[in-house]
Amino acid sequence: MDQQTRTELEAAAFRRLVGHLRERNDVQNIDLMNLSGFCRNCLSKWYVAAAEEREVPMTYDQAREMVYGMPYADWKAKYQSEASAEQKAAFLKSHPDHA
Numbered sequence: 001m002d003q004q005t006r007t008e009l010e011a012a013a014f015r016r017l018v019g020h021l022r023e024r025n026d027v028q029n030i031d032l033m034n035l036s037g038f039c040r041n042c043l044s045k046w047y048v049a050a051a052e053e054r055e056v057p058m059t060y061d062q063a064r065e066m067v068y069g070m071p072y073a074d075w076k077a078k079y080q081s082e083a084s085a086e087q088k089a090a091f092l093k094s095h096p097d098h099a
Contacts, residue, residue: 017043018066021040021067022068022069025075028080028081028083028087030083030087030091033091034087034090040067043067044060044067044068045060045063048063
């Protein structure tokens with residue numbers, strides 16, 4: 001496979017992942033972190049890092065809007081719920097550096 005095709009396929013897969021996460025706004029970031037070790041915010045940070053590598057100006061808030069499909073504050077107000085004690089405990093168990 002040539003590099004251009006690979007890049008196009010990776011970009012398509014990324015767009016599909018972001019679309020899926022936008023549709024599944026019922027899935028909380030803490031659940032994603034507990035199950036997979038990354039969440040929408042991580043994806044936003046990776047987006048900013050990729051932009052920086054290519055010297056493309058982008059803020060974290062801009063990247064979040066790309067991933068969330070709306071400003072983060074709006075998404076948070078609409079969809080984010082308080083993490084349960086069980087979710088918090090699972091997070092601290094899988095991410096002891098955040099204790």
